[in-house]
Amino acid sequence: MVSPMSVPLTLLGLLEREPSHGYDLKRDYDSLFGRGKPLPYGQVYATLGRLARDGKVVAGEAEPGDGPERKRYVITEAGVTEFETWLKDPVAPEPNLQSVLFTKVVLALMLGRDAEEYLDTQRAAHLRRMRELTELRRTGALVDALLADHGLFHLDADLRWIDLTTARLDALAEAVRS
């Protein structure tokens, strides 16, 4: 579900909730975002390693037990900042990015952030792109108009989802936090 680009940011989001072990992160990631495509352990630790190298997380002392996964990871200020910047940024209004939209909404709800504000920003970005495509459709050649239409229908579908999600935020927030 989550595009490869967002895995580190999604893990940061999960760590923003509470310091966690790698296997906790994997379990939560798989149940919330995996949708039948679990994150390999190797990728979890490689990602955490890169995040640690970049100062976004710090690894605690290895705890007694076996294997490298007995470390608790804590998000840093820099990590929080990076995650928050990403969360607030509207997704580029291209078709088929619903999965990133979905990820952001679930994380925002889970962390008690203002998901409505985020959805409104996204809605504005989508509509801005739809206005551009509508203009292209009105003024461009037939092929441009066809392409514009394709984009418009996908963005329209996204927007309907955004509408419905906005209307259901309270119920969703409860479901995600419980």
Place this chain on the structure above:
Amino acid sequence: MTAVIEARDVALAFGETPALRGANLSVEAGEVLAIMGPSGSGKSTLLHCLAGILVPDAGEVLFNGRRLDVMPEAQRSALRRDKFGFVFQFGQLVPELTAEENVALPLLLNGVRRAAALAEARPWFARLGLDGLEQRRSGELSGGQAQRVALARGLVARPQVLFADEPTGALDSLTGEQVMELMVDAAREQGTTVILVTHEPRVAAYADREAIVRDGQARALSTGAGSVAS
């Protein structure tokens, strides 16, 4: 930039039901504004307040800086006839009149003589792709044709503001977009400001800007080229 229409803290209840609770909105001259929002959130009520059809319980509605909400009804209704045009979800054409007479109606109501009013109405048929339908009655028009006749009627008197409540709501998406395209082109050409209520994103995309009504409150969405990243 000058506001043609402005709502300031407009509140209105139908009996116990609050429909608007402090709605604020400002519409610039020549702008096409889409009002969106969930069903029952107060969009139509807001539109009716802006158009002087409903009088708010509290707050102010200004038209060119003048208080619409405190005008006597007779003055408000004269202003609606002179300065405003309307298009609704179902064209609401007068069934006894021909298409041509329907288009001419606002002019006739404004005291324009019949021959002159019909002469003004006629060019709209070619313009909106309605050639040859001038003498039909509303029962003899398709939904899309009837809605284009209603659009011509809404614009024929060159209103300063066109109010449209779900003007494409009863049409399929292709026909709806044709109506939108004609509406926006014609309005731009004659400098008419358009305030459009719609729940369809594809229809709203014809507007310059959109406002959202939620729980009886209106807010403008941010416009301009904001940063967008993935």
